[in-house]
Amino acid sequence: MxxxxxxxxxxxxxxxxxxxxxxxxxxxxxxxxxxxxxxxxxxxxxxxxxxxxxxxxxxxxxxxxxxxxxxxxxTTPTGDDDPVAALVARLAEYDRVAAERDEWKRRAKAAERDLRAIRKAIGGVQS
Ligand SMILES: [Zn+2]
Known part of the structure; x- marks a missing residue:
């Protein structure tokens, strides 16, 4: 052109x-x-x-x-002076935290299940 x-x-x-x-x-x-x-x-x-x-x-x-x-x-991220690189880094951090949170949620639910099973077992013994 x-x-x-x-x-x-x-x-x-x-x-x-x-x-x-x-x-x-x-x-x-x-x-x-x-x-x-x-x-x-x-x-x-x-x-x-x-x-x-x-x-x-x-x-x-x-x-x-x-x-x-x-x-x-x-250009590859150069550091703190690059606002976009900083934003990308924060998003990656957020993803990591969110994944970690999901993992803890899964473990909390599993623990809740175990607790219910234990209560049931104890209740079964007591009654
Ligand atoms: Zn342009």
């Missing part, structure tokens, strides 16, 4: 360039966000797009949070 034919709301995209960030680096030089694309449309509008998918927004600042969608999957 020819990228020149890309359209947004059926309006052709004229240019697709890195986005000039609202801040500068320590040396005072402009920073360009390579993954946040500035898309100039044929009707004169400018929208911002994700470099990895079709996501676009008129708000330049909404692209960078969106980039996390692409970051989370291919």
């Amino acid at each position: 020819n990228s020149a034919l890309r359209t947004i709301d059926s309006v052709p995209v004229i240019t697709d360039e890195p986005t000039l960030a609202p801040m500068r680096d320590k040396a005072g030089k402009p920073i360009f966000w390579q993954q946040t694309r500035t898309l100039c449309l044929a009707d004169g509008r400018t929208v911002y797009g994700c470099a990895h998918c079709e996501y676009t927004s008129e708000n330049v600042l909404s692209i960078r949070p969106h980039l996390n969608v692409h970051k989370a999957r291919p």
